[in-house]
Amino acid sequence: MSLFGGILGNYSEVSVQELQNQYxxxxxxxxxxxxxxxxxxxxxxxTDDRLILIDHQGVTGRKTRVASIHLNSIYEVSMETAGTGFDDSEIVIHYITSPYHRANNVQTASYKFEFGKKMSVQPIYVTLMTIASQNSKRLNS
Known part of the structure; x- marks a missing residue:
């Protein structure tokens, strides 16, 4: 992982074993x-059921916020690839936050992930878009 990329707010892939040990x-x-x-x-x-978002807060990072987005709540995904200059790649997911996905007043939110120029985000986009497409069919059938 590049420290410069991390400082700029770009994610880098980590091994499953390292993630398992730490989280x-x-x-x-x-x-x-x-x-x-x-x-x-x-x-x-x-994971097989959700995205886990881990946010270490404060100067020491000892305070930690953990949030989950269930994969079955994702209904839309957009991707922007890196351009020239300092542009980075990004993926934005839109998901349902209401406990009942077929309710009349469905509440939604979005979350943006930024990646460095060198990282290919297409596989992540395809994975998330496949999930979103299946969810859309399930919710609208």
Whole structure:
């Protein structure tokens, strides 16, 4: 992982074993990590059920915020690849935050991930878009 990339807010891929060692305590029983990415202190992890967002706060990083986005709530994904200059790649996911996905007043949110120029984000986009497409079909059938 490039420190310069981390300072600029770009995620870099981390091995599943390293993520398991560092963040395994946040997993539910029988939940497995598939892949993950890390900033200097923060991380996001794909499991078989959710995205785990880990935000180390404060000067020391001892205070930690952990949030989850369930994969079955993702309904839209957009991707922007890096351009020339200092442009980075980014993926934005849109997801349902309401507990009932078919309710009349569905609440939504979005989350943006930024990656360095050298990282190919297409595989992540395709994975998330596949999930979003399946969710859209399930929700609208």
């Amino acid at each position: 395994g305590a946040y997993l539910m029983p029988d939940e497995h990590i598939h892949m993950g990415f890390k900033l200097v202190r923060d991380a996001f992890i794909f």
